Amino acid sequence: MQLLVQVIFVLIAAEIVGAAVMVVTAKNIVHAALWLIASFCGVGALYLLLEAEFLAVVQVLVYVGAISILMLFAIMLTRHVTGKGAETSLYQRWWVGLIVAAVLFAAVIAPTVLAHPWETATAAPALPGETGQPAAMAGIVDLGRAFVEEYLLPFEIAAVLLLVGLVGAIVIAFEERAARRHIPTLAEEVAHRRQPE
């Protein structure tokens, strides 16, 4: 059983990191977006393995369903169809970024993670009534309760942030169509349609 979980974890981890590497190395930006979807799905599977079911669903809905599609639409709107010039999509001195990322991983993060003694909580929460300690994992009920009690203000601020983002995105991306072609009002349209008779 333990070996099975380990094998599943390694597979999911390889999928996540492999797809992420393809995201940053793919020459075609559309392929990069599709690999990004694969990486997001892998992260959702990892959430499931970590027993955060609600977060896994949110991950699939928001990242796979919304953000990836948004990116694909942005690519469609900003790219010439054949993608000429997509081959030179990397910065000229890309190896600087590679060195920075590799050094950050190998010299900073990995030694810190491996050297720190993690006080992992006692494995497998005891069954209720078995040892007198219920020790239930926080579930979706606790999560919902936390959002309307302890984290009410951040919750509302997040809602306002979403509204501001929505209005901001519309304002920024809004195209002044009136300057390009005349959009008839309803009255003009009705008058235009009646004219031929």
Next chain:
Amino acid sequence: MIDSVPLEWVLLVAAALFCVGLYGALARRNAIGILMGVELMLNSVNINLVAFWRYLEPHQVTGLVFAIFIITVAAVEAAVGLAMIIAIYRSWQTVNVDAVDSMKG
């Protein structure tokens, strides 16, 4: 999961994802590619939060709450960022961040 896979493995996966995303954000010239790198980094932070919640404080909801806030902020950031990219493309006819240099001193 927590008695068969040590916490360090999950943290290393998240660290690897973060570094790959950082490389993408640094090395790409396409603005959408940079946004993809940023999304990968946010994802790796989320993995860290969920792993800490599961391994260290499974009785608290703090880790999950923060992960959901990060997802919210990432969604807003992607929407506004892509709107800005579309606006830039409309006036510059490119999404190459090297070419957009009108504020260069």
